[in-house]
Amino acid sequence: MTVISTSPQAYRLGSVCLALLATLATSLLVIQNIVGMTLPGCGITSACAQLSAGRWGSLFGWPISYVGLAYFAAVVAALLSSPAGQLPKAVKFTLSLGAAASIGFIVIMFSGGAWCPYCVVVHLSNLGLCTLVWKEPAGDPTAKLRWQGPLATAISVSIALAIAQLVVSNLVRERQLAQTHDSIDQILKNEQRASTTNEAAAAEENQDFTGRWHRGANPAKARLVIFHDYQCKDCAKLDAEVEQMLVDFPELSVSIRHYPMCSTCNDRVSWDFFHKQACRAAYIAEAAEPQGGAEGFWKMHKRLFSTLGILEGEDLRSFCGANGWDYAALEAASQSDAVKQTVADDITEAHSLGATGTPFVFLNGVEIRGASSDPDNVRLAVERLLSEDPTPRPIGWDRRPPAANDRLVAEWQSAKLEIVPPRGTARFIFGRTNSEHRALLFLEPTDRDALPLWHSLLRLMSEEADLQLEVYLFPISRELNPKFAASATDMYPRSTEVTRLIEGIHTLMSTDSQPEVITWCLGISPSLSSGELIDQAASQFHLNRQALALAVSGDRVDAAIAADIQQAQIANVTWAPTLILGNRRAPSATISFDVIKRYLH
Incomplete structure (x- = not known):
């Protein structure tokens, strides 16, 4: 007969373990928030993202995960600093308040149908912890806790989080600020050029770069053109800043244009779930x-x-x-x-x-880079320009900015260097081994941008001898990819079966035929049934239908896909298609062959 210990020490050990488990799960959420990494099951469309962006995702601007980490660190300190059976009632009541908060968050997740797996672990651990603490047999009723330790722990953790957040934010801001200063230099250079150019010749060059809706001065010394999206929070922040700038700078004009990041009207957006309105x-x-x-x-x-x-x-x-x-x-x-x-x-x-996102901002015909998430950089650019007292020009005087390819190449060149999987880890490898240049393509096979990007890379392979192309399958699938396991729906309903089909055919064919396999699978008609998919693939590549059906459903295929997803984590890939060339991530999956080739050279 097994006897379950009910000693104070046993209850205390259980309480400490649950507190540590909650601390670990909260720490992962904190790391995701600070560093920007994506936890398995916490992609951009997941319940985690939905909850963190909601009204209960922060407390007075402080992420709720930060509050949780400070709380659980203090709880661990309290449990370890008082003998078993001698936990003061004040601590137990405090833990009861924490358990009530967990119940509240569980209700929020239930009512919204958004279940973050890490949050669930935290809140269930917290409820179990509270239960064990109250069941722990009491010892000395007069025992008192020295609050200094737990309180110092909570304060220390909070300060450490604030410092970490500040350091990371400053690094991002410094990078954005450097980009903005480069833009300012270009604006001032253009203004200097314009001041020495014959007005008639200058007017001939200009192409009426503006929008339909204007506010502010006309003529104006500083002329903003902003492409925005009404569901973009950064656009809303910038719009509020622009309202104040129009008051502060009488020499400023603002022109508004639309760039909704919504697949209903924008064919460059392949996500049906993004900014639906x-x-x-x-x-x-x-x-x-x-x-x-x-x-x-x-x-x-x-x-x-x-x-x-x-x-x-x-x-x-x-x-x-x-x-x-x-x-x-x-x-x-x-x-x-x-x-x-x-x-x-x-x-x-x-x-x-x-354009690859919003807000997309131009000042006197020059893009203000580094301003997409920091409206202060737009104000900085305007202030710097006006300090030079440029000549007022009519709205629409500015020349049209450089074309998309120039902008995309420049953005790609300024991207940070990525850590990438080591050579030889991909199963789909094309080109010369040990080539100087490596192109890594992380592929969601049913995304509409995948096939054009794949064709561009094949063309590049045919023209560049010193290039190796490595392909990793990265399905946006709840079943195959842990990053999307908590998503409410599959954004790409056929991702699972097409990804398995590519891998299944791969296991049955020679390496030489793999480019054709990928090309064919990327062009599959969405109207085909699962059976028709297998039939046509078997016919196309002269395979035994039964063998292909078994291969597609086999454990070997799922293990190979899981290995690709694991390699994608090294490069912190959170979406696909994603192209990394020269250890720098391409700014968009819709880049053209010309952009890729120019960047390569």
Whole structure:
């Protein structure tokens, strides 16, 4: 007969173990927040990301994981500093409050249908810890805890986290600031050139780089053009800063254009789940002009940023009523071909300039790099320009910025060096062994950008003798990739079967045929059923159908895919397709062959 110990020491050991487990899980979340690494199951669409970005993801601006780590470190210190059976009731009541908080967070996860696995471990451990502490047989009822130790532990952890956050933030800011200063130098150089150029010749060169909606001075010494997305938080921050800048700088003009990061209207966005309302918001903003003119647009613009692009149903109807607008007419205009074409023209223009995200900001025709997440850098550029007292120019005077390829090459060249998997770890390797140049492609086979990028790399291989291409499968799949295990849905519904198909064919064929295998699999029609997929693959590559079906469903295939995903972790790959060339990550999966070749050379 097994006897379970109920001694105070046994309960205390259990309490310490659960506290340490909660501390470990919280530490992983803290590291993800500070360093920017992605934990398995915590991709950009996961419950973890959803919860951390929500209203309960922080406390007075301090990430809740930081609060949790300080709390559990103090709990461990309290448990270790008091003898078993002599934990004061004040500590037990404090732990009860912590358990109540865990129950609250579990309710939040349940109500939102977002279950972060690390959060679940933390909160279940915390509830178990509280239960064991109260069940621990009492010893000396007069025992008192020396609060200095746990309190000092909590304070020390909080200070350490603040320092770590500050150091990392400063490193990022310094890098962005250096990019902004490079942009400022280019702006000042252009202004100096313009001051020595004949006005007529200068006007001939200019290509009316501006937008439809303007505020501020005209003519203006400083002319901002901003491509934005109403669901982009950094865009909202910048818009608030621009409002103040228009007050602070009478010589400033601001022009607004649209670049919604939404697959509904932007063909460069392949994620259906990202900024789902951004196109709709852009259409509504444009549709406000027939109702209230330019002032109507700016009213709607401000309202949309205040709600991060969400303005529907009764809220939109009420907003229209408050401004004396016709709700039905606005809705009709928002769905008109004219409005949709207007937004499409902005998107096309942004593409031609090399846009990879928002906000995409230009000052006097020069992109302000390093400003995408720090509005202060835009203010810095404007202040520096105005300090030189440039000549006021009419809106639209600036030349069109360099084309997309120039911008993408420059961005790629300035990217940080990545740690990459060692040579020979990929199973799909093409080109000369030990070539000077390595291209690493991490592949989600059903992403629509995968096939054009693959064709560009094959063409590059045919023209460059000194290049080795290594391909790693990185399915955006809940079943195959731990990074997406906690996602509510599969963003790429056929990712699992197409990834397994590539690997299954690989196990049955010679290495020489692998480029054709990948090319064929990347071009598979989404309308094919699973059975038709196997039938056509077997026919295409002259394979036995039964053998291929067994290979695709075998453990060997899953083990090979898992090995690729493990190699992707070395390079901190969190999405695919991702291309790394010369140990630098490409700025976008939509880059052209010309950009890749120019960067290589």
